[in-house]
Amino acid sequence: MYTSAPTDKPAAKAWTVPMLADAKRDGRKLVMLTAYDASFARTMDAVGIELVLVGDSLGMVVQGQNSTLPVTTADMAYHTACVARGLSKALLISDLPFQSDATPERALDAATQLLQAGAAMVKLEGAGHKLEVIRFLVEREIPVCAHLGLTPQSVLRLGGYKLQGRDDATAAKLRADARAVAEAGATLLVLECVPTGLAAAITADLAIPTIGIGAGPQCDGQVLVLHDLLGVNSGHRRPKFVKDFLAESGSVAGAFQAYADAVRSGAFPDAAHSYD
Numbered sequence: 001m002y003t004s005a006p007t008d009k010p011a012a013k014a015w016t017v018p019m020l021a022d023a024k025r026d027g028r029k030l031v032m033l034t035a036y037d038a039s040f041a042r043t044m045d046a047v048g049i050e051l052v053l054v055g056d057s058l059g060m061v062v063q064g065q066n067s068t069l070p071v072t073t074a075d076m077a078y079h080t081a082c083v084a085r086g087l088s089k090a091l092l093i094s095d096l097p098f099q100s101d102a103t104p105e106r107a108l109d110a111a112t113q114l115l116q117a118g119a120a121m122v123k124l125e126g127a128g129h130k131l132e133v134i135r136f137l138v139e140r141e142i143p144v145c146a147h148l149g150l151t152p153q154s155v156l157r158l159g160g161y162k163l164q165g166r167d168d169a170t171a172a173k174l175r176a177d178a179r180a181v182a183e184a185g186a187t188l189l190v191l192e193c194v195p196t197g198l199a200a201a202i203t204a205d206l207a208i209p210t211i212g213i214g215a216g217p218q219c220d221g222q223v224l225v226l227h228d229l230l231g232v233n234s235g236h237r238r239p240k241f242v243k244d245f246l247a248e249s250g251s252v253a254g255a256f257q258a259y260a261d262a263v264r265s266g267a268f269p270d271a272a273h274s275y276d
């Protein structure tokens, strides 16, 4: 029979959805990374990364596509199930891929598949008609993470992967959208590629935590794509906010730990990895 060895250390608690708002209230930074398989997920879990995201970035960094648009719900469910097998403490979030959230009913079907594969929350991009989708999912017991700023599923309309909210009008719109997704019931908000000051204002406006990627140090947490953090060339342009933590750590677990420490201490992202 197998028993666990006695230890002085209390076992870390598994992260739950209500703990995210507690972390913001207590001023504790949240650390998020993307993962697509069980082995990297297990390493993230072991170093105490709180949030693991199966991003639809898998289209670009795993499948070798030019955008996230070709990713399907079946792809997301497969990788979500793989990652779930590697986690025991981190909270698992999974992206609703392109157009799987075009209507509330479609979103409910896709989100159900992702939760049944092991996710505890789904992430979706945008506000506007997505507010109805967020309300519909939350009323049906599906926790939602919203995603604003640079929303990669909008790449055709945006004409590329560019900084968002640069002028007063677009900044005011982003700020209003952030309030609206929180009011619709989102539990978490990813802010991608927005100026530091705007992300700080949105973070101060909301009771729910913001997770930044290219959004400056004043968000309530940070996320990076696994391949970017490890300096793996996925064939795409490296944005300014990306930092290779493997180069200075020498091991994958060391890179995850260095990233987590830098986020928790406020050292990452610095001005060189943020936008004015």
Ligand code: KIV
Binding pocket: 034, 053, 054, 055, 056, 057, 058, 095, 147, 190, 192, 213, 223, 224, 225
């Ligand atoms: O798909 C993804 O990996 C994401 C992160 C960049 C936030 O949405």
